[in-house]
Amino acid sequence: xxxxxxxxxxxxxxxxxxxxxxxxxxxxxxxxxxxxxxxxxxxxxxxxxxxxxxxxxxxxxxxxxxxxxxxxxxxxxxxxxxxxxxxxxxxxxxxxxxxxxxxxxxxxxxxxxxxxxxxxxxxxxxxxxxxxxxxxxxxxxxxxxxxxxxxxxxxxxxxxxxxxxxxxxxxxxxxxxxxxxxxxxxxxxxxxxxxxxxxxxxxxxxxxxxxxxxxxxxxxxx
Numbered sequence: 141x142x143x144x145x146x147x148x149x150x151x152x153x154x155x156x157x158x159x160x161x162x163x164x165x166x167x168x169x170x171x172x173x174x175x176x177x178x179x180x181x182x183x184x185x186x187x188x189x190x191x192x193x194x195x196x197x198x199x200x201x202x203x204x205x206x207x208x209x210x211x212x213x214x215x216x217x218x219x220x221x222x223x224x225x226x227x228x229x230x231x232x233x234x235x236x237x238x239x240x241x242x243x244x245x246x247x248x249x250x251x252x253x254x255x256x257x258x259x260x261x262x263x264x265x266x267x268x269x270x271x272x273x274x275x276x277x278x279x280x281x282x283x284x285x286x287x288x289x290x291x292x293x294x295x296x297x298x299x300x301x302x303x304x305x306x307x308x309x310x311x312x313x314x315x316x317x318x319x320x321x322x323x324x325x326x327x328x329x330x331x332x333x334x335x336x337x338x339x340x341x342x343x344x345x346x347x348x349x350x351x352x353x354x355x356x357x358x359x360x361x362x
Contacts, residue, residue: 151227154262154274161265165257166229168250170236176257183260186268187215190275194283210286214279218359220252223278229254248359294355298330301358307334310357312350315340330357337361 145162149155156162161179169175191214195207202210213219224230230245233254244250263271276283292300298310315327326346330353331338339357343349 145232148227148229148232152258152262152274153277154266154270156261156265158265161261162258163234165261166232166254167234168236168239168244168254170239170244171234172236176254179257179260179264180253181260182263183256183258186263186271187220187256187259187275190268190272191215191279194276194279195286198283214282214286216355217248217252218355219282220255221248224251224255229258294351294358298354298358301361302332305334307332310354312353314346314349328353330354332357332361335361 145159145166146156148166149159149162164174165176165179165183167175169177188211192207192211195202195210195214199207199210229251233245233250235244235250239245239247239250259271259275262274295310302308302310311329311331311333313329313331315329317324317326319325323344325342325344326349327340327342328346328349329338329340330350337357337360339353339360341349341352341356343352
């Protein structure tokens with residue numbers, strides 16, 4: 141499955157000075173200690189800032205609420221995974237045996253995490269300004285067309301997808317609530333009866349957990 145990371149570097153439009161940073165960015169936690177989680181942490185912050193600033197500069201008349209929805213749509217896992225697929229990031233991933241056998245190189249969450257890690261790697265290899273150049277290049281079409289994109293939340297989109305198939309509405313059920321009152325973690329099931337399918341997600345509120353479970357369900361059924 142592994143291909144030469146230097147060819148991915150060319151696809152990304154960025155020439156790494158330290159190719160080991162890119163190799164680390166492509167290493168999933170299933171391989172062990174030397175994985176991409178720390179780079180993912182950095183890249184998540186960088187892309188959030190770059191996209192937020194670009195939206196602020198581009199859309200001076202938009203409300204904070206709309207800017208937040210635009211940003212959420214652009215930096216969410218599905219979008220990052222789509223960009224990763226465009227660059228064929230999956231074929232460069234280093235995965236543990238279990239993830240490799242289960243097709244982890246195609247999984248949206250793994251691709252999205254790798255894309256964030258790549259952004260982190262570019263930032264460390266050069267600086268945040270170079271990361272900005274790359275990010276805005278990758279996002280150009282999406283930024284240019286952001287107002288035409290679907291800003292509906294995952295629960296609404298899941299409901300519409302099921303209605304189009306003439307299925308009943310999804311059922312959400314709180315499975316557990318853990319932690320202290322000011323730092324609770326809600327675990328929620330999203331169930332589709334016709335498909336006999338249940339997806340579980342966690343969030344800092346019931347609404348957050350429901351939205352996450354709906355998003356995961358959308359990824360599963362689409």
